[in-house]
Amino acid sequence: MTEPITIAMDLGGTKIKLGLVQGGNILAQAQMDAYSDQGLRGRLPYIKQAIDELLDVERINVVDIAGLGISIPGIVDSRKKKVLSIDKKYGDAPGIDFTSWARASWGLPLILENDARAALVGEWQYGNGQGMENVVLMTLGTGVGTSAVIEGKVLRGSHYQAGILGGHFTVNVFGGRCNCGNMGCVEVESSSWSLEEKVKAQPLYAESKLKGEPKIDFAALFHWAEQKDPLALQMRDECLDVWAACAINLIHAYDPEVLLVGGGIMGSGAYILPYLQEKIHQLAWTPWGKVEVRAASSFDSAALLGAGYLVLHQN
Amino acid sequence: MTEPITIAMDLGGTKIKLGLVQGGNILAQAQMDAYSDQGLRGRLPYIKQAIDELLDVERINVVDIAGLGISIPGIVDSRKKKVLSIDKKYGDAPGIDFTSWARASWGLPLILENDARAALVGEWQYGNGQGMENVVLMTLGTGVGTSAVIEGKVLRGSHYQAGILGGHFTVNVFGGRCNCGNMGCVEVESSSWSLEEKVKAQPLYAESKLKGEPKIDFAALFHWAEQKDPLALQMRDECLDVWAACAINLIHAYDPEVLLVGGGIMGSGAYILPYLQEKIHQLAWTPWGKVEVRAASSFDSAALLGAGYLVLHQN
Structure with missing residues (x-):
């Protein structure tokens, strides 16, 4: 049919x-x-x-x-x-x-x-989440989007906000104010919209190669980190740790077997996925086994x- | 019957x-x-x-x-x-x-x-969660326990860990290592088991009244904060902010109408609940309305x- x-x-x-x-x-x-x-x-x-x-x-x-x-x-x-x-x-x-x-x-x-829910449904039905009963998506782009399928059902919650606010979990209780009003969210700590302001506030910025960039985005950050620019290295690792904390919080919250990672940033960092996988295997509390980290198939x-x-x- | x-x-x-x-x-x-x-x-x-x-x-x-x-x-x-x-x-x-x-x-x-799931079921069926379809419990005690009822169903997840690991969401990505292996969990940042070590590591400890206490627990912390001991004040507010971040993360994760707060610590801080309520109303992203914070009825x-x-x- x-x-x-x-x-x-x-x-x-x-x-x-x-x-x-x-x-x-x-x-x-x-x-x-x-x-x-x-x-x-x-x-x-x-x-x-x-x-x-x-x-x-x-x-x-x-x-x-x-x-x-x-x-x-x-x-x-x-x-x-x-x-x-x-x-x-x-x-x-x-x-x-x-x-x-x-x-x-x-x-x-x-x-x-x-x-993020629509994208997860697409991945779950036709992409790299096929056949899974428990799968979480994390998209790293302008913001950080998330969503969850638990026991074969899309999680929505009574007010439609369950699953999609993983980018607004506090991961730095001493962090800055997010667009959403909350403090220390994943998005304000590490996403495209917040990156430039964060980088420019660092003491190392004055002598960083990032200062010569017309636009400070993750492509520039990953590029200069590879060239061993000290600020770029520091900020890249901090951002990766924020995403790892986001991933672990999603795993602790929703109990998936597979974490799919997508979004515009994935193009610029070939080692985002292995980094996340390693951190998750080190840090997440999943006595049943290891959560598999996969790239979203067709973001x-x-x-x-x-x-x-x-x-x-x-x- | x-x-x-x-x-x-x-x-x-x-x-x-x-x-x-x-x-x-x-x-x-x-x-x-x-x-x-x-x-x-x-x-x-x-x-x-x-x-x-x-x-x-x-x-x-x-x-x-x-x-x-x-x-x-x-x-x-x-x-x-x-x-x-x-x-x-x-x-x-x-x-x-x-x-x-x-x-x-x-x-x-x-x-x-x-x-924590058993306690939430008790509250939901017979206590202060009665009649609610969406309710989250946070218990502040030796550790920090959590659980969730979403759309009238107890959340368990395929590996039985959904809902109960709110005390092990990372709220301080630059924080210390938790008993569970993860970094900067709510529990290592603010719970009875981690409090003494945290307090003793502070520079202000040498001149704090807390130094004279045989046991540094939340009762002692709240007592000396009321007496305006500088370290006790600082640590009390940090701990309250960690619990507020935990509460907000639970709300962002599970979309409840009511947050129940229980546990041994509730006895020693009459203003824990109003503090959490105020922070949640300031910081949580819930366009449908305000999450109500209630004491667990009979912990x-x-x-x-x-x-x-x-x-x-x-x-």
Whole structure:
């Protein structure tokens, strides 16, 4: 039996990805800049246009589409299909009536889900989490996203925030204030949005090679650490230890067999995974055995595939 | 309908509590020193004797008992009724066949559960967690125990460690090594077992009133903080901030409406609860509303009641 086709949207902080999805396949896709700091409402007509173009090019009639699946950052009420709270990006999203927009645009039903949950569903159904009953995803990007499947069920919690706030667990009780309002979160201690400010506050910054960089991101940090720049080395190791603490907290919280790690940062550090694996094997308390650390298989498409899956299966 | 009677045992680090339990009532109880650093096997005959005495005094025949419920620290396989791993106390517990002991002693079936889970079940069914679908317990004692009920179900996870390791979430990535092997856990940063060593390592210790104390525990710490001893003030606030971070991490992890706080330490600090409540309201990311912080209702009996409940309801 062929699975029905769905329209999937992954509203990332920097890019919006759109796809026509059928099971584990993306039949066609498009991408546009997100300008997420300017809100989402103004992008909706461009998103509609891009999807209509995909349908045209693929010669797919909208009556053959099962529904629309949207993946978005923030805390999402997946029953009411509302964004409850979102941290900086797409600040106007809580006021948007996605159901009406999907109905008015294509006459289609809709699912709305947090992006890390959608990505985990994609990995779990079609990627490197296949066949697992207990799997946690940690994505290292602009922020740090997390989600959990426990005993074969996506963890949501009564207010839809269980599993997705691993980036906002306090890992440094004496640390700085996060965008979310909490202190010493994983994100404020180690993520793309907080890195530059942290690096510039270090005494070693004045004599670091990082000072010559137009943009201090993890690519620059990993590059200069390899060149033995003292500040870059120190900050890289601190960031890796923060991610390891995040991973261990997720393991202690959700009891998975597999930890999937994805996100934009994975491209710039070939030894992130082995480092995390080693720390987890040293430090996590898992008497049943060792949690396996794996790269997410297809981070670019996982949220699209997951959003498509959720249109058809209200797991 | 009257509930059947069960035998309940709460194997604490310092005291072993025994009870005959019927629903939310403890018909009779007894208590003995645990000597948990000497293991559990040698205590089993004394436990049997004490239970037999309770049955005698209450004139209850063992044929009228529905089963035996045991609450014990550590990671517990509640299906196989085995202790998988235990941190210091009762080091021999993983080798004990509780099922055979219960059968040989009284011919009774058995349930075995982690102590924080048993206590939460007691609170949830009979105490201050009644009627809640989403509730987390944090107990501040020798260690820091936690457990969670999510959407009306006790969280266990596939390897029985989900929910109960909140005391071993890293809250200080630059902190010291915990008994469990991990770094900067809540327990090593703030619990009864770690307090004395932490206090003695402080530069202010030489001139602190705490130096005159025979035993540096939280009672002493709270007492001298009230007297404005500088070290006691500093350490009290640090410990409270660690527990607040623990509470916030539990809220971010499990999405409860109510956080119950119990444990031996609650006796010595009337402002622990208001402090936690204020920090949580300031710092936790819960757009749906405010998590309510409540004292556990009957911490002395919650684990007994929960163990009794679990004999009758394999939740």
